[in-house]
Amino acid sequence: AQTVTQSQPEMSVQEAETVTLSCTYDTSESDYYLFWYKQPPSRQMILVIRQEAYKQQNATENRFSVNFQKAAKSFSLKISDSQLGDAAMYFCAYRTHPITGTASKLTFGTGTRLQVTL
Amino acid sequence: DSGVTQTPKHLITATGQRVTLRCSPRSGDLSVYWYQQSLDQGLQFLIQYYNGEERAKGNILERFSAQQFPDLHSELNLSSLELGDSALYFCASSADFSDTQYFGPGTRLTVL
Numbered sequence: 001a002q003t004v005t006q007s008q009p010e011m012s013v014q015e016a017e018t019v020t021l022s023c024t025y026d027t028s029e030s031d032y033y034l035f036w037y038k039q040p041p042s043r044q045m046i047l048v049i050r051q052e053a054y055k056q057q058n059a060t061e062n063r064f065s066v067n068f069q070k071a072a073k074s075f076s077l078k079i080s081d082s083q084l085g086d087a088a089m090y091f092c093a094y095r096t097h098p099i100t101g102t103a104s105k106l107t108f109g110t111g112t113r114l115q116v117t118l
Numbered sequence: 119d120s121g122v123t124q125t126p127k128h129l130i131t132a133t134g135q136r137v138t139l140r141c142s143p144r145s146g147d148l149s150v151y152w153y154q155q156s157l158d159q160g161l162q163f164l165i166q167y168y169n170g171e172e173r174a175k176g177n178i179l180e181r182f183s184a185q186q187f188p189d190l191h192s193e194l195n196l197s198s199l200e201l202g203d204s205a206l207y208f209c210a211s212s213a214d215f216s217d218t219q220y221f222g223p224g225t226r227l228t229v230l
Contacts (some may be wrong), residue, residue, distance in 0.1 A: 035218070043206060044120075045221035076181060091161065105151065105163035105174055106211075
């Protein structure tokens with residue numbers, strides 16, 4: 001079974017600075033998807049960024065980018081120019097590729113709470 | 119707004135009772151997923167439906183059941199409720215197996 005580990009329960013960053021959230025995963029599959037979801041105090045789960053394992057290029061969405069290291073099974077999220085609105089719980093998630101696997105559920109890490117200070 | 123709707127937003131009930139949570143997926147999405155978020159278990163997958171058929175089961179208790187109707191909305195039924203069932207229940211939808219899952223706002227269930 002796949003597992004996702006987020007070893008940083010809490011992180012803090014100053015406004016306008018850059019922060020990196022770590023995520024590692026364990027799988028025997030060669031093709032899969034990785035996601036970062038954001039959960040602000042409203043508790044809504046918001047997709048931040050998605051990475052397909054067969055793509056070598058790291059995904060980028062505006063101020064959010066990932067560092068995907070397939071061999072190391074590492075998938076970190078970098079937030080640049082941090083804003084107060086970035087304060088939230090961030091979850092890393094893994095999904096089996098739908099063609100090679102039968103289930104397309106998301107397996108989540110335990111989350112990292114990001115605090116943004118002035 | 120993800121386009122996924124869930125009702126009710128909050129539900130308070132007593133132990134032993136039965137409740138039904140409702141989810142309407144994004145327009146055109148055929149897959150519906152249910153997840154439970156609790157303090158001690160984190161975010162866990164419960165069950166998936168695809169175009170009316172059950173596709174995958176996760177850590178769903180026998181007291182829980184779900185279905186997806188012809189109009190693609192889904193209901194999660196929780197019965198013989200226990201204090202430990204108190205949690206945030208999310209519904210997510212995707213167009214097909216390969217698409218990203220988009221989450222609804224969740225239903226917060228409190229069992230007293």
